[in-house]
Amino acid sequence: ILNVEQSPQSLHVQEGDSTNFTCSFPSSNFYALHWYRWETAKSPEALFVMTLNGDEKKKGRISATLNTKEGYSYLYIKGSQPEDSATYLCASLYSNYQLIWGAGTKLIIKP
């Protein structure tokens, strides 16, 4: 059974600080890695899709890297702001089109 793990489960960060968290996934038959941001009482919103080993994507203060050989991705947030508070989900897509989601990292920004 394919399993995608995210760590930590939750994270409290002081406003202005930078932070990062991890998504680990089975690398065999890997196709793509998605990152989504999910605010409370809203629907998940896409951040990045990455496919290539060494890929790095950036959107404002948020960036992500991908290592397909060892099966992990990091999401970085620079200079955290209160509006960054959300659950960050990763999902790994395999060649059989199975999209496996992690349980998420809940980020809380303290003012």
Next chain:
Amino acid sequence: DSGVTQTPKHLITATGQRVTLRCSPRSGDLSVYWYQQSLDQGLQFLIQYYNGEERAKGNILERFSAQQFPDLHSELNLSSLELGDSALYFCASSVGQGTTDTQYFGPGTRLTVL
């Protein structure tokens, strides 16, 4: 607003009953995905349709079925409902077959089984 619509927003029903959840994808999107989010659990992928055909299947129970119609809207049918089926059901859509496509999520249908 993602452009994906789901109805109804809330649904309360009894064990043993059958319900149908409806999803309309964004204009131009050919793929529809169904997800279940139970209490304290992450998103569980159920099933994907692309242009009317089943594309990928996840952890979908045999009591559940789905289809995508010619106008590309999709329905998820849940039958012989159990208490454990209470969850938030999301629909998402994407332009293509779902490899590197961004998925756009609807607002979800909250199902409560009493």
